[in-house]
Amino acid sequence: MKSTPLTEIHIALNAKMAEFAGYNMPISYSGIKEEHHQVRQSVGVFDVSHMGEFTVKGPKALELLQHISSNDVSALIDGQAQYTCMPNDKGGIIDDMIIYRKSAEDFLLVVNAANIEKDWNWIQKHNHAQATLENISDVIALLAVQGPNAIKVIQKGTSIDLNQIPYYHFIQGNLWNIDNIIISNTGYTGSGGFELYIPKDHAVTIWNALMEAGKEFNILPIGLAARDTLRLEKGFCLYGNDIDDTTNPIEAGLGWITKLNKEDFVGKSFAAKLKEAGIAKKLVGLKLLDKGIARQGYEVCDEQGNTIGKVTSGAQTPSLEYPIAMAYIDKPYFKTDSNVYVKIREKLILAKVVKMPFLS
Amino acid sequence: MNFPQELKYTKDHEWIKVDGNFGYVGITDFAQKELGDIVYPEFSTIGTQVAKDEIFGSIEAVKTVSDLFMPVTGKIVELNTKLDAAPELVNSDPYGDGWLVKIEILKPEELNDLMDAASYQQSIGV
Numbered sequence A: 001m002k003s004t005p006l007t008e009i010h011i012a013l014n015a016k017m018a019e020f021a022g023y024n025m026p027i028s029y030s031g032i033k034e035e036h037h038q039v040r041q042s043v044g045v046f047d048v049s050h051m052g053e054f055t056v057k058g059p060k061a062l063e064l065l066q067h068i069s070s071n072d073v074s075a076l077i078d079g080q081a082q083y084t085c086m087p088n089d090k091g092g093i094i095d096d097m098i099i100y101r102k103s104a105e106d107f108l109l110v111v112n113a114a115n116i117e118k119d120w121n122w123i124q125k126h127n128h129a130q131a132t133l134e135n136i137s138d139v140i141a142l143l144a145v146q147g148p149n150a151i152k153v154i155q156k157g158t159s160i161d162l163n164q165i166p167y168y169h170f171i172q173g174n175l176w177n178i179d180n181i182i183i184s185n186t187g188y189t190g191s192g193g194f195e196l197y198i199p200k201d202h203a204v205t206i207w208n209a210l211m212e213a214g215k216e217f218n219i220l221p222i223g224l225a226a227r228d229t230l231r232l233e234k235g236f237c238l239y240g241n242d243i244d245d246t247t248n249p250i251e252a253g254l255g256w257i258t259k260l261n262k263e264d265f266v267g268k269s270f271a272a273k274l275k276e277a278g279i280a281k282k283l284v285g286l287k288l289l290d291k292g293i294a295r296q297g298y299e300v301c302d303e304q305g306n307t308i309g310k311v312t313s314g315a316q317t318p319s320l321e322y323p324i325a326m327a328y329i330d331k332p333y334f335k336t337d338s339n340v341y342v343k344i345r346e347k348l349i350l351a352k353v354v355k356m357p358f359l360s
Numbered sequence B: 001m002n003f004p005q006e007l008k009y010t011k012d013h014e015w016i017k018v019d020g021n022f023g024y025v026g027i028t029d030f031a032q033k034e035l036g037d038i039v040y041p042e043f044s045t046i047g048t049q050v051a052k053d054e055i056f057g058s059i060e061a062v063k064t065v066s067d068l069f070m071p072v073t074g075k076i077v078e079l080n081t082k083l084d085a086a087p088e089l090v091n092s093d094p095y096g097d098g099w100l101v102k103i104e105i106l107k108p109e110e111l112n113d114l115m116d117a118a119s120y121q122q123s124i125g126v
Helices: A007-014 A032-041 A062-068 A113-126 A148-156 A200-213 A224-234 A269-275 B029-035 B108-113 B119-124
Strands: A017-018 A023-028 A046-047 A052-057 A080-087 A093-103 A108-111 A132-135 A140-145 A170-175 A179-182 A193-199 A220-222 A283-286 A299-301 A307-315 A324-330 A337-346 A347-354 B012-019 B022-027 B039-043 B057-063 B067-070 B072-077 B101-105
Touching: A007 A017, A007 A023, A023 A224, A032 A046, A032 A220, A032 A224, A046 A200, A046 A224, A052 A062, A052 A113, A062 A108, A062 A113, A093 A113, A108 A113, A113 A132, A132 B067, A140 A148, A170 A324, A179 A200, A224 A299, A224 A307, A224 A324, A224 A337, A269 B101, A283 A307, A283 A337, A307 A337, A347 B057, B022 B029, B067 B108
Parallel strands: A046 A220
Antiparallel strands: A017 A023, A046 A140, A052 A108, A052 A132, A080 A093, A093 A108, A140 A193, A170 A179, A179 A193, A283 A324, A283 A347, A299 A307, A299 A337, A307 A324, A337 A347, B012 B022, B022 B101, B039 B057, B057 B067, B072 B101
C-alpha cells in the first residue's frame, strides 16, 4: 500500500485509516458529522495527495488536450482551470479531471487516484501530436483547505492577495516561505476554499502551518468519508460511483462540459448522437420520503416494482434532514418531481426526483 | 477500545449482557467505530422470536449499513426507544445507554458458544 507524505501524521492523530486507490488514506478523524459541519461552517484540511498529476507541455500540448478532453481547453487563459472529462471511444468516461493552464505550452492535469495508470496509458496512446508528458503524481502533495474561513487561514502564509484569485483560477507562488505552490480556488465540497499543490517534501511543513494558522477557526483534519458526504450534498459526481467507463457524459448531466461545437475529440460522436436522439436514462437526484437510506447499487423501481434504475451514491448526510441519493433512472421517470421507489431490503421506499444540488 | 469483562461477544460484533432469563444486546465499541456516526437502528418488532445468528435488525450509519445478528435464540421484549431521539448513544455509550434490544433468552446453553472479552479482543486483533 502506498503512503502520502502525511500518512504518518494521520496515524499519529489516530485517524481511522483504510486503503483507497492503493493508498493508505484517512477515512475520518473526530467523526464524519463533526468533520462535515466543520467544513460547512468554518474550515477543514483534506490530504488528497493520492490524486494524480500529469504535466502536458510543448507547442502541441493544446492539440493533445483538445483531442482527449470533452471541454474546450482553448477557452482557458493563463492561470485558469477547467473541469472536464476524458471520454473513451465507446461512449463512456475514462476519468473526470481538472486542467490547469499555466501558460500556452504548459498545462497540469489532475486526475483521480484510482485511474492514474489507466489515464496515463490512455493519454500516451493518443499523443499523436507528441506533446511532452510527465507523470508527477509521486512528487506532488495535494491539500484541500475547504470552508468559508479557508481563505483567512491561507492568507496568513502568503503576500498574494487571495481575493484576487477567482473561482477556478490559480496562482503559483510562495506560501509559508515555500516557493512554487499552486494556490487554486477550487474544491470538491461546495463550501469554498483552496487546493494547494505542494512539492511533496514540503507537505508536512504546510500541513503544520495550516493547523497553526487555523487554530482560531478550530481547524480540523477531514477524512475521505466527510469528503464524500460534502460532495454528495452538492451533487458532484464521484468517479467509480456516478460516472465510469460505461456512463456517458450526457447521461451523467455533464453536457455542460461536453462542447460539441469544438473540433473533433474522442467520444464526440457518441455524445452528439445522444444529444440528437435524446437520452434513455439520466443521472438525477433523489430525496427519500419514507424511512430508509439508499446506498450504491440499490435498485430503483416504479410503483409495481419494475426496475427503472440504479442508485450510484446515497447517504443520510449531516447537513440535510432527509436521506439523499444519486441514481441513473430511465425515461420518463427521470423527470423532476417524479415519484419512484428505492428497493431497500426488499421494501419499496418512496422517493422523489429532485434537482441538484441538494444543498444550495 | 473498551471490552467489558461481564459481557459475551459474537464474531459479528454484538454483545449480550445477561440479566437472569433476559439479556441486553448491543454492538461493540469496535463495531460502532467501524460504522462511524449512527443515523438510526431498525429492529424486528417486539414479540418476534429470532434464532441465534439470525438477523434481528439493521443499523444505518452515515456511510454504510450493517445487519444485526442475534447472539443467542431469544424473543425481543423491549427496544431501546431512547435511540429514536438520540441514535448517537450507540457511538458514545455502546455498552450502556446505547444498547439496542432486550430479549428473553430461550436457549441459555447457547451462551457457552459466545466469546469472552479476551477472545473477542483477540479475534479483532486489537
